[in-house]
Amino acid sequence: MELLDRYLQAVEFWLPKRQRQDIIAELSEDLRSQIEDKESELGRKLTDAEVEEILNRCGSPMTVALRYRPQQFLIGPALFPIYRFVLGVLLIGCIVPRILIWLAFLLIDPVHRGYLHMENLWATVVFFVFFTTLAFAIFERSGVKLELNTWNPRKLPPLRDPNRISRFGALTEIAMAVIFNIWFAGAFWPQSTDLGKIGLHRLGLGGVEVTLAPVWRFFFWSLLLVAAANVALAAMNLFRPYWTVRRATLRLLFDAAGAGLICWLLKAQALVGIAAPGLSAAKALVLTNFINLWMAKMLPWAIVVMVVILCVDGYRILRLRGICGGGNSLEPVVKQVSNLMVSGR
Amino acid sequence: MSQSNGNHDLFENLRLELRRGCLSLAVLSQLRTERYGYTLRKALAEQGLDIDEGTLYPLLRRLESQGLLTSVWREEEKRNKRFYRLSPEGKLMLKQLGAEWQRINASLKEIL
Numbered sequence: 001m002e003l004l005d006r007y008l009q010a011v012e013f014w015l016p017k018r019q020r021q022d023i024i025a026e027l028s029e030d031l032r033s034q035i036e037d038k039e040s041e042l043g044r045k046l047t048d049a050e051v052e053e054i055l056n057r058c059g060s061p062m063t064v065a066l067r068y069r070p071q072q073f074l075i076g077p078a079l080f081p082i083y084r085f086v087l088g089v090l091l092i093g094c095i096v097p098r099i100l101i102w103l104a105f106l107l108i109d110p111v112h113r114g115y116l117h118m119e120n121l122w123a124t125v126v127f128f129v130f131f132t133t134l135a136f137a138i139f140e141r142s143g144v145k146l147e148l149n150t151w152n153p154r155k156l157p158p159l160r161d162p163n164r165i166s167r168f169g170a171l172t173e174i175a176m177a178v179i180f181n182i183w184f185a186g187a188f189w190p191q192s193t194d195l196g197k198i199g200l201h202r203l204g205l206g207g208v209e210v211t212l213a214p215v216w217r218f219f220f221w222s223l224l225l226v227a228a229a230n231v232a233l234a235a236m237n238l239f240r241p242y243w244t245v246r247r248a249t250l251r252l253l254f255d256a257a258g259a260g261l262i263c264w265l266l267k268a269q270a271l272v273g274i275a276a277p278g279l280s281a282a283k284a285l286v287l288t289n290f291i292n293l294w295m296a297k298m299l300p301w302a303i304v305v306m307v308v309i310l311c312v313d314g315y316r317i318l319r320l321r322g323i324c325g326g327g328n329s330l331e332p333v334v335k336q337v338s339n340l341m342v343s344g345r
Numbered sequence: 346m347s348q349s350n351g352n353h354d355l356f357e358n359l360r361l362e363l364r365r366g367c368l369s370l371a372v373l374s375q376l377r378t379e380r381y382g383y384t385l386r387k388a389l390a391e392q393g394l395d396i397d398e399g400t401l402y403p404l405l406r407r408l409e410s411q412g413l414l415t416s417v418w419r420e421e422e423k424r425n426k427r428f429y430r431l432s433p434e435g436k437l438m439l440k441q442l443g444a445e446w447q448r449i450n451a452s453l454k455e456i457l
Binding site for chain 1: 381382383386397398399400402403406418424425426427
């Protein structure tokens with residue numbers, strides 16, 4: 001019976017303390033009864049191999065013991081889908097931008113890519129995973145109940161249509177673009193310089209005089225043109241609030257042009273000089289170089305933002321062409337409504 | 346080969362799911378008369394329903410904690426054994442579950 005006692009000892013180790021003796025006594029009785037029955041059937045004592053067979057059939061000590069424990073989990077099935085969603089959003093929001101910026105630095109400014117240590121990234125990931133898991137485990141333990149049974153079908157969000165353009169969004173875009181264009185044109189309108197150097201431009205910004213390189217004129221008019229085109233597109237979207245391939249392509253082209261202009265300006269060393277009351281020439285030169293340097297260093301970050309915007313624009317075109325994003329089962333209805341709105345019927 | 350294993354695992358999972366509820370009903374029905382674990386297992390096996398110790402004893406404890414069974418330790422044949430039987434709540438539950446089983450069984454006979 002040594003094998004049986006060893007087995008029972010191993011099971012006992014994993015059992016809940018309060019029920020240990022009780023469970024072991026009952027399990028021991030059952031196994032001894034099985035062994036006795038078998039012995040009386042065979043008319044002899046069982047060999048170790050035969051006892052082993054009975055114990056094997058019963059299951060591993062841990063498996064047997066765990067069946068006596070209530071089902072335990074850190075985060076239960078009700079909270080788990082929300083936990084997974086929150087963790088996914090946090091991790092994507094934390095990892096993707098950092099990797100994109102790191103790649104941009106690697107391609108454009110490899111000397112300074114050391115600003116973004118990947119070791120820090122893993123530390124951040126561990127931090128997010130740990131605290132999110134901890135928070136949800138606390139919710140689980142505190143018995144927070146989700147009101148899953150008190151929902152109302154009428155309060156469900158409206159059907160999503162990725163090709164529909166929000167009128168509020170289009171109006172906001174127009175308003176913001178008009179305000180920006182007026183401010184930009186008023187503040188940065190190229191003026192002739194009195195420095196006698198052809199092509200330089202001087203701007204007066206609240207007591208501070210900024211002198212810009214000749215490239216500024218090209219940038220200024222180009223950006224103003226792109227901004228005006230975007231306003232026109234937004235106005236069209238306001239009256240025809242469904243994306244079409246043509247308009248989505250125009251949006252991609254305008255955004256690409258704007259992105260190219262901004263990236264080019266960051267690299268162009270556009271600032272020639274700064275003058276302000278009480279600012280010595282030497283200090284102005286240091287400040288000018290500092291601003292130009294930091295504008296150049298901003299380039300990788302700007303590229304990442306631009307790439308993300310262009311990816312969204314590109315994805316929209318692919319979706320409209322039905323190449324990705326899944327088939328929209330509402331597409332025929334959407335097209336019909338769109339046509340009706342356009343034709344004014 | 347792996348698909349065959351997958352099918353077998355799936356069958357095993359579904360079979361266990363199907364058995365789980367039936368076992369509670371079978372155990373309750375056998376405990377109209379007092380029995381201890383080993384004789385209960387033998388009685389069920391004789392009627393074609395094998396149940397291993399690792400499943401039966403946790404189930405008995407759960408049913409007891411739900412108030413459907415009562416148990417008492419008593420010496421028999423020079424060994425201490427735990428005897429179980431239905432509580433009054435258990436009898437009522439068995440009646441209700443039995444009726445439900447009959448309804449499901451009748452429906453499934455029609456469906457299958």
